[in-house]
Amino acid sequence: GEDVEQSLFLSVREGDSSVINCTYTxxxxxxxxxxxxxxxxxxxxxxxxxxxxDMKQDQRLTVLLNKKDKHLSLxxxxxxxxxxxxxxxxxxxxxxxxxxxxxxKLIIKP
Amino acid sequence: xxxxxxxxxYLIKTRGQQVTLSCSPISGHRSVSWYQQTPGQGxxxxxxxxxxxxxxxxxxxxxxxxxxxxxxxxxxxxxxxELGDSALYLCAxxxxxxxxxxxxxxxxxxxxxxx
Numbered sequence: 467g468e469d470v471e472q473s474l475f476l477s478v479r480e481g482d483s484s485v486i487n488c489t490y491t492x493x494x495x496x497x498x499x500x501x502x503x504x505x506x507x508x509x510x511x512x513x514x515x516x517x518x519x520d521m522k523q524d525q526r527l528t529v530l531l532n533k534k535d536k537h538l539s540l541x542x543x544x545x546x547x548x549x550x551x552x553x554x555x556x557x558x559x560x561x562x563x564x565x566x567x568x569x570x571k572l573i574i575k576p
Numbered sequence: 577x578x579x580x581x582x583x584x585x586y587l588i589k590t591r592g593q594q595v596t597l598s599c600s601p602i603s604g605h606r607s608v609s610w611y612q613q614t615p616g617q618g619x620x621x622x623x624x625x626x627x628x629x630x631x632x633x634x635x636x637x638x639x640x641x642x643x644x645x646x647x648x649x650x651x652x653x654x655x656x657x658e659l660g661d662s663a664l665y666l667c668a669x670x671x672x673x674x675x676x677x678x679x680x681x682x683x684x685x686x687x688x689x690x691x
Contacts, residue, residue, distance in 0.1 A: 497678050508582075508666055509682040516678070554619065561632050563609070564668075564680065566619040 472555050472567035479575045484542040486570045488555030491536060495557040498531065499564070500540045503552045512540070512553075542572075550574050578603065580669050580683035588689045594655040597686045601648050601669030605681075607631075608650040610642060613664040613685070622665075625650055626672070657690045664688075 472488045490498065496517050501509040515522045515529045515538070522529045528541040542549055552569040559565045581600040589595050601608050610622040621634035625644035642652040648669075654661055664685045671679070 499680070501682070508580075508684040509668075511679065511681055514678060556619075563621040563624060563632055563634065564611070564619075565621075568618050 470555055470557055470565050470567040472553075472570045474568060475571050475573065477573040477575060478545050480545060480547060482545055484540075484545045484549065484572055486540045486542075486553050486555075486572065488538040488540075488567055489536055490538065490555070490557045490565070492557055492559050492565065493533075493536065495559065497558045498529075498538050499554075499556045499558070500527075500529065501554045501556065503554065503569070504550075509554065545572075545574055547574050547576075580667055580681050582665075582667050582683035582686050584686060585684065586687045586689075588691060589657050590691055591657055591659060593657050594653060595657060595688060596651055596653045597665055597667075597688075599650045599652075599667030599669075599683060601650070601667075602681055605669040605671050606648050607670045607672055608644055608648065609668045609670075609680070610650070610652050611666045611668065612636075613666060614662070619666075622652065654688075659690050662688060662690045 469491045478484045499514040500512040502512050503509050513524050515531050520531050526543045530539045552571050554569045555567040556564040583598045607626045609624040611619050613619045623642050624632040628644045639655045644650045666685045667683045668680050
């Protein structure tokens with residue numbers, strides 16, 4: 467069945483780049499998404515990539531998609547304390563619903 | 577432009593009661609989806625509505641139901657509440673249903689606690 471996997475934690479130093487990885491199983495996915503969730507809040511859409519693209523850049527965010535390996539990554543340049551949150555990867559499955567990863571908690575060290 | 581609005585934001589209910597949650601999508605958006613988020617199960621799809629019709633349904637019991645009105649506002653209802661229904665319920669809106677609905681925005685969620 468459809469499945470999305472991501473590491474549960476990532477710890478980086480302030481100012482460094484953060485790279486959050488995600489793998490998915492549904493090769494028919496049309497869109498892949500990155501959402502950010504801060505404590506007690508809803509989901510904030512960070513960026514998305516269409517499946518026929520391999521890269522998308524938006525200010526400090528870079529999304530890389532390796533469709534052959536079904537691997538998606540989110541790079542956050544110059545990581546700041548305000549980037550502390552849980553980051554969710556999601557694919558739009560064959561039934562158009564979003565299939566979610568478990569979320570990666572990004573921890574920023576001073 | 578207002579975002580996705582969910583009400584109420586927090587509520588406490590007793591086992592056996594029922595609850596109705598409301599979602600107003602972004603103006604112009606016609607597709608509304610609902611998701612349940614719990615620490616144990618993560619984010620799970622409940623259902624999706626488009627033009628007042630349920631297009632997709634997740635793997636939840638019949639106690640979970642929803643509807644969409646002509647103005648695209650949506651409600652979800654959970655009857656005979658169980659302790660395990662305690663969760664954050666998130667509503668998402670997008671312009672269209674299906675593969676053309678690429679930007680999906682979420683509300684702040686409704687925190688339901690069942691005691």
